[in-house]
Amino acid sequence: MPEGKKSFMQNMKEVIYGMAAHDMSRYAIRTRASMEHLFILITMGDMIGVPILPPYYSLRLLPYVVPQIATWKRRLLREKDISDAMF
Amino acid sequence: MGLKAIFEQNPERRYIMFGGKGGLGKTTFSAATAYWLASRGKKVLVFSVDPQASLSDIFQKDIFGKGPVKIMENLWAQEVDADQHIKQYQGEIRQKILDMYGFDEVPDEIEQYIQAASAEPAMEESAIFDAVVDIVVEGSYDYYIYDLVPLGHALYYLSMAKVYDEWINKITKLREEMREYEEMVSRLKREKETEEDQILKELQYIRTRINASSRILTDREQTAFFFVVIPEEMILLDTQKAAGLFAKFDVPISGYVVNRVVPHELLQQVIPAYLRNRIEMQDKYILQIHEMFGKQVAAFVPELERDVTGLGMIEKLADIMYAE
Numbered sequence: 001m002p003e004g005k006k007s008f009m010q011n012m013k014e015v016i017y018g019m020a021a022h023d024m025s026r027y028a029i030r031t032r033a034s035m036e037h038l039f040i041l042i043t044m045g046d047m048i049g050v051p052i053l054p055p056y057y058s059l060r061l062l063p064y065v066v067p068q069i070a071t072w073k074r075r076l077l078r079e080k081d082i083s084d085a086m087f
Numbered sequence: 088m089g090l091k092a093i094f095e096q097n098p099e100r101r102y103i104m105f106g107g108k109g110g111l112g113k114t115t116f117s118a119a120t121a122y123w124l125a126s127r128g129k130k131v132l133v134f135s136v137d138p139q140a141s142l143s144d145i146f147q148k149d150i151f152g153k154g155p156v157k158i159m160e161n162l163w164a165q166e167v168d169a170d171q172h173i174k175q176y177q178g179e180i181r182q183k184i185l186d187m188y189g190f191d192e193v194p195d196e197i198e199q200y201i202q203a204a205s206a207e208p209a210m211e212e213s214a215i216f217d218a219v220v221d222i223v224v225e226g227s228y229d230y231y232i233y234d235l236v237p238l239g240h241a242l243y244y245l246s247m248a249k250v251y252d253e254w255i256n257k258i259t260k261l262r263e264e265m266r267e268y269e270e271m272v273s274r275l276k277r278e279k280e281t282e283e284d285q286i287l288k289e290l291q292y293i294r295t296r297i298n299a300s301s302r303i304l305t306d307r308e309q310t311a312f313f314f315v316v317i318p319e320e321m322i323l324l325d326t327q328k329a330a331g332l333f334a335k336f337d338v339p340i341s342g343y344v345v346n347r348v349v350p351h352e353l354l355q356q357v358i359p360a361y362l363r364n365r366i367e368m369q370d371k372y373i374l375q376i377h378e379m380f381g382k383q384v385a386a387f388v389p390e391l392e393r394d395v396t397g398l399g400m401i402e403k404l405a406d407i408m409y410a411e
Contacts, residue, residue, distance in 0.1 A: 017275075017276070017277075021275040021276075024271075024275055025271070025272045025275040025276060028268045028271045028272045028275070029268075029272055031268050032265055032268040032269055032272070035261065035264065035265045035268070036265065038261065039258065039261055039262065039265065039286075042257075042258055042261070043258060044200070046200065046203060046204060046207075047196075047200050047203075055204040055205070055207050055209055055210050055213065056176075056204075056209075056210055056213030056214055056216075056217060057213070057251070057255075057293045058204065059176070059177070059180050059201065059204055059205075060180070060289055060293060061286055061289055061290075062180060062184070062197065062200070062201070063180060063183040063184045063187050064187075064285055064286045064289070065286075066184055066187070066188060066194070066197055067188070069196065069197070070196075
């Protein structure tokens, strides 16, 4: 079978995944993302003025959330997003 | 029961704490106890978690922020320098961020957070808390003697262990739930393994640190907590209140040591009315102490002819405290 072409079975697998599980996994990913933001809020809340205990140990977690900080702040500042209505 | 008997009958109690209002002799008793244990061949570390520690003064040696310093055979003393500890810790966090993402410098926003978090008053307390975990977890001494900060702070320190514990349990649970969602996605997409969650690993590490510390503070088998009091009304009332609060945090109270008792023998001499009045006042409160604390009174320590600094005076005091 040439490189790049999918077998019939492979295609079937993906179609079935798309029909049955894609919605579920998208939902799970979204929930996971919300939780991620909740997590940053309860560990790094100081950053946006929510006092959080205890700062010493939150610093330990800081390196891991560095890339998410910007999205997190944006998300918290916006009440609703147009995509919420669309999907 | 006397102090000597308490120590001899409970050899497994290796975390010793003296608590009480400021200036009543906590550091002095810590030093004398450390001296007594060390001279009986036990390996002892006496350490202070007080930002204004005075172990340096009593041992007449500058030990602030220098780690455990050997004072004599079997006896080490340590004063935690919280500022230094925080600076070093901040440095480690910055380095980790640089290493993880290959940055040349820490992003502004993040740097500001590191600075702001470190300026919070709770930061110093937590840093000390963490330093203490380092000290006691290392574990190569027979005895650890905590020279505690004055009562209010000690209570804060104790309650912090509980608050941390609850905080960490909640966020660990949240993190584990997040993990479940991640695994669900992986299963649905038929991916092999989800990446290991580094944050969850950190949380579990933090939890072991916090548990180690709060377990020691409330361990009936291994911990002995002594209150230092003097025969004066205000001190007794405050101590009674504090003892109630300590009991709430499950801190096992092993006894009360009464300090600064003016020797009764003086009454046989010609002494000024001033001194006579003080002895009478103390007699009244000593009676009250017996009523309040009963058999828990472990020792009466007289007012000495001079302040206790240097090993000579510490030895003299230890002989009095740990007499038969």
